[in-house]
Amino acid sequence: MIDLHSHILPGLDDGARDLDDALDIARAAAADGISVIAATPHVREDYPTTADAMENGVRQLRAEIEREGIDLELLPGGEVSIEQIDRLSNDELRRFGLGGNPKYLLVETPYSAWPLCFGEIVHRLGVAGMTAVIAHPERNGAVQADNEKVAELARAGALIQVTAASLDGRLGSRARNCARDLIAAELADMVGSDAHMAGVREVGLSGACKAIGDPQLARWLTELVPGAIVRGGDFPTRPTPKGRRGFFACLRGR
Ligand SMILES: [Fe+2]
Numbered sequence: 001m002i003d004l005h006s007h008i009l010p011g012l013d014d015g016a017r018d019l020d021d022a023l024d025i026a027r028a029a030a031a032d033g034i035s036v037i038a039a040t041p042h043v044r045e046d047y048p049t050t051a052d053a054m055e056n057g058v059r060q061l062r063a064e065i066e067r068e069g070i071d072l073e074l075l076p077g078g079e080v081s082i083e084q085i086d087r088l089s090n091d092e093l094r095r096f097g098l099g100g101n102p103k104y105l106l107v108e109t110p111y112s113a114w115p116l117c118f119g120e121i122v123h124r125l126g127v128a129g130m131t132a133v134i135a136h137p138e139r140n141g142a143v144q145a146d147n148e149k150v151a152e153l154a155r156a157g158a159l160i161q162v163t164a165a166s167l168d169g170r171l172g173s174r175a176r177n178c179a180r181d182l183i184a185a186e187l188a189d190m191v192g193s194d195a196h197m198a199g200v201r202e203v204g205l206s207g208a209c210k211a212i213g214d215p216q217l218a219r220w221l222t223e224l225v226p227g228a229i230v231r232g233g234d235f236p237t238r239p240t241p242k243g244r245r246g247f248f249a250c251l252r253g254r
Pocket of ligand 1: 005006007079
């Protein structure tokens with residue numbers, strides 16, 4: 001599996017505090033069956049990570065992961081806030097390209113209010129040649145009340161990432177129900193862990209795969225789509241759930 005959302009780089013944000021934390025995440029990821037993980041430190045007002053700091057962090061942690069013999073590939077990235085997208089140049093934004101692909105940018109969804117300019121931001125990134133990947137919209141209260149907001153962003157060209165811990169229920173029933181609804185509505189394109197440190201959205205995608213309950217769809221969300229982003233290949237066709245009625249009943253079973 002490929003996890004394109006983690007706060008594994010030590011000391012840059014509210015994720016891994018030090019090298020030990022980072023290596024704990026790396027070991028747990030490999031044990032869960034993750035072969036590739038993107039470091040996506042916050043790039044926002046309270047954690048204004050620079051592209052230089054992210055790239056240096058990836059280089060250093062990659063060497064440590066190799067030294068420890070952990071079977072995990074570490075790729076660059078960033079989780080960029082809407083305000084920072086306004087502030088940074090397109091060249092710097094491309095250095096935060098998701099999984100090292102400058103054509104995709106992971107954009108943080110605020111947790112409370114829904115930004116009115118979100119669609120405009122998605123459009124503007126598209127004009128600059130970047131596809132916005134919207135991180136965890138299912139944790140936003142406005143989306144939990146009306147997921148049409150996410151459909152609008154998808155129509156504007158965005159991809160949608162839901163958090164593994166939402167799907168398997170670790171973040172509560174509202175986030176879980178909304179994440180499952182986004183999958184059922186064919187609005188979710190991938191699952192990421194958003195791992196911070198032990199005990200805070202612990203790394204791992206296998207629990208979410210079980211919660212999805214459809215192995216083909218789970219593989220598409222955790223392997224094929226993130227793989228196409230990392231390799232820059234064609235976007236894989238979304239699988240049609242087998243026994244659609246049963247699938248929906250399963251997703252909506254609460
Ligand atoms: Fe995150």
